[in-house]
Amino acid sequence: MLPIFSHILFVLALSPLLLGVIGKTKAFFAGRWGPPLLQPWYDIAKLFRKGVVYSTTTSWVFKLTPVVVMATALASCIFVPWGSIAPPVYFWGDALLFIYLYGLMRFFLIIGALDTGSSFEGMGASREAAFSCLSEIVLFMDFILLVMVSKSLVLCNMLNTGFFSSWLSMGPVLVLVAVSFFLVMLVENSRIPIDDPNTHLELTMIHEVMVLDHSGYDLGLILWGSYIKLFVLGSVLVSLFVPAHLSPLTGVTFFLCGMGVLGITIGVVESVMARLRLNRVPHLLIGAFVLATLGFIVILLKGA
């Protein structure tokens, strides 16, 4: 039990920091000093001190949603390695469970939004459902590519073992996986250029519109859950670049530096790009899908 708890504590503590790094990078680009690095932490602490207001039209589904979001986010993080620290739980096929945990999270966010009976939130739910159909295909394609490269269905083996050697032979495939996974990660976490996490007023938003009716610690749980989702999906991407067989300390340092670079990259992308028009988002996902398919062709050519 102890490794599981330490793994969960690690992600609970560090996931808001990633958002802090993104915020600082964006502030740097805008020429501002920006909120402190720990601002996402302060936000969560503030929300947890507040009470909750429930609309009279909502049912138990609405109250269950934040709990499920947090639970699935935490459950998904125990399958992911941090640098050279192996995950506490792994079994044959846990990569599929990993993907479907996020499916469960999304399902509850969507029915939670529909439960409020607000047409505005229903619109957000329909968008989330439409885009996740496309992004899930790309996510599966990427995981299939990783399975073919590593010949294992265990997530931590797919990400970690011997990747320094597989970059030599499978470099092109891994570049394609990294690029298309980065795009999927932006879509899954509703970042720019798909959705602007800062706006609360526009009709084009996706994720934020679904959680408009949540308040207090419910909102805190959902926010924290989405921070963890970004952190965990980001760590999947970063793990591709962490060489295997490092000592624990070097591995974790390498991993944390990688997460920092990832945060800065997302911040740069958000600063230099505008949000895409809603009808252009599928094009981005089609592009990611084509890249993943190309990786497939390259693997067939190389005869993995």
Place this chain on the structure above:
Amino acid sequence: MWLDISLIVIILSGIVLLGSSRIGTIIQLFAFQSLVLSSIPLQVDRAGLNWHVLTIAFGTLIVKVFVMPNFLFWAIRHVRLRREAPTILGYGKTMLLGGILVGMAFYISSKLTLPDRYFSRLFIPAAFSIFAIGLLLLVSRVKAITQVIGYLVMENGIFLFSMLLLDKTPFLIEMGILLDIFVAVLVMSIVINNITEDYEDTNTLNLTTLRD
């Protein structure tokens, strides 16, 4: 390893090219693709660096990464053009078609037995793919300037193919090719300007309508 990754980055930039609509972005993507391309001669050369390889690499770098993109930027400033008109197929379908063409390029080159040596198994598929992507860009877009870029991307594919014969190609021919494209871009830019003057738009579909 680096050669393989460079080749895949070249194909990747081609696919992104198919999905982008801003002409400024398209020109920058072409410049980026050419930048990676100009490093290929240095990577395939086994005999060590000689002046032949270096001149080809630097010639490509100067002409395709600096001169031509600047020239194209000058042209779009001149005709005040920022966005591509809606394509004939739509961006999503064009990208999917691009993916299919790349797949076909890989299939064809797996059937093809070329007598000369290979640097990498991705080399010929990449050349074919870039060629097909350039062709697709050329036929699916309607603005004259994007068609010029499609032509240039196609030429990048031919350049990649000619890398296989790097040490057998006389230097003069390489320079002749570079001069050739340079003149072609020059002429096309002037044509674009003339289309704009006559029709107030660079949409090539206008060329089919009759006027006095």
